[in-house]
Amino acid sequence: MIAFDFDYYKPRTAEEAARLFKQADAEGKQPLYYGGGTEIISMARMNQLRTGAVIDFKSIPECNVLQTKEGKLTIGAAITLKRLEDEMELFPLLGATVRDVADHSIRCKATIGSHLCGKFYFREGLLPFLLVDSEAVLVGPEGRRTVPISQILNGEPCLGKGELLVQVISSERLFGMPYCTVKKTKMERIDYPIVRIAALRTEQGVRIAFSGVSDIPFRSRELENILNNNSMPLNERIERVVQAWPAPILDDLLASAPYRTFVLKNTLSETMTALERRRV
Numbered sequence: 001m002i003a004f005d006f007d008y009y010k011p012r013t014a015e016e017a018a019r020l021f022k023q024a025d026a027e028g029k030q031p032l033y034y035g036g037g038t039e040i041i042s043m044a045r046m047n048q049l050r051t052g053a054v055i056d057f058k059s060i061p062e063c064n065v066l067q068t069k070e071g072k073l074t075i076g077a078a079i080t081l082k083r084l085e086d087e088m089e090l091f092p093l094l095g096a097t098v099r100d101v102a103d104h105s106i107r108c109k110a111t112i113g114s115h116l117c118g119k120f121y122f123r124e125g126l127l128p129f130l131l132v133d134s135e136a137v138l139v140g141p142e143g144r145r146t147v148p149i150s151q152i153l154n155g156e157p158c159l160g161k162g163e164l165l166v167q168v169i170s171s172e173r174l175f176g177m178p179y180c181t182v183k184k185t186k187m188e189r190i191d192y193p194i195v196r197i198a199a200l201r202t203e204q205g206v207r208i209a210f211s212g213v214s215d216i217p218f219r220s221r222e223l224e225n226i227l228n229n230n231s232m233p234l235n236e237r238i239e240r241v242v243q244a245w246p247a248p249i250l251d252d253l254l255a256s257a258p259y260r261t262f263v264l265k266n267t268l269s270e271t272m273t274a275l276e277r278r279r280v
């Protein structure tokens with residue numbers, strides 16, 4: 001049960017959604033954008049979240065686009081993780097990454113827009129977008145803008161107040177490159193990641209992004225440069241990556257920091273070895 005009342009809005013355009021957000025915010029309702037509701041409902045039931053208004057973006061046509069045109073894949077924010085898994089030929093690395101996020105019933109409801117912008121910090125589905133330099137289309141009270149996804153979601157999300165993520169646009173140029181996506185959990189296949197790595201091998205070297213190790217998902221050029229320095233043996237590169245790690249390594253109920261570091265090193269070795277075997 002959710003122990004509070006809230007207004008429900010169903011706008012038909014992104015601009016209307018942003019207007020409703022601004023209005024509800026001015027009325028002190030602490031509005032939230034609403035996709036599949038899996039996160040909002042589970043947090044509200046546990047009294048970890050309170051809101052006076054939700055703005056459901058699932059009826060906005062541009063949030064429901066899933067199309068390839070002129071070498072670009074456009075994914076609307078309302079597309080579910082399950083659909084990206086089912087249509088994984090569109091963006092294989094993305095499909096392979098989201099297919100083991102949460103369980104089947106959550107994936108059938110959870111939308112990619114909310115997965116990228118919600119409060120759960122794992123955001124495993126973000127990693128493929130960081131690797132192919134995707135762009136995010138945002139609409140907020142100040143208008144519409146298109147920015148590199150790395151500018152607003154690499155690490156701590158930094159969307160403007162009331163901004164709705166409407167679409168993610170990715171060039172298909174790198175979709176055919178060899179990839180590897182690995183999730184390590186504490187025990188079960190379906191659980192939060194202790195370590196999630198997604199990586200792509202391009203002509204210029206390996207691109208790699210991480211989730212679960214720290215309380216932000218991220219891609220780091222500094223770590224990529226270390227891993228691509230083939231003058232060093234792989235185990236030395238991995239040691240250097242851990243030394244240069246840009247955020248504290250989590251130490252929690254899922255895993256201690258030393259254990260996470262151990263799993264990180266092994267998963268990095270597995271990923272790099274798998275990619276080095278495959279030709280571009």
Ligand SMILES: Cc1cc2nc3c(=O)[nH]c(=O)nc-3n(C[C@H](O)[C@H](O)[C@H](O)COP(=O)(O)OP(=O)(O)OC[C@H]3O[C@@H](n4cnc5c(N)ncnc54)[C@H](O)[C@@H]3O)c2cc1C
Nearest residue numbers: 033035036037038039040110111113114118122123124165
């Ligand atoms: C039981 C459970 C297990 C999970 N396991 C994992 C896991 O293993 N790995 C992982 O990475 N994640 C995991 N998650 C997180 C999950 O992937 C996201 O919570 C989910 O995808 C959110 O989707 P939703 O559409 O249901 O979000 P909603 O509940 O609709 O919205 C979530 C939040 O995002 C904000 N928001 C939503 N859409 C937008 C938008 N378009 N623009 C701006 N802000 C927006 C909302 O304001 C809201 O606060 C898990 C979640 C649950 C509940």
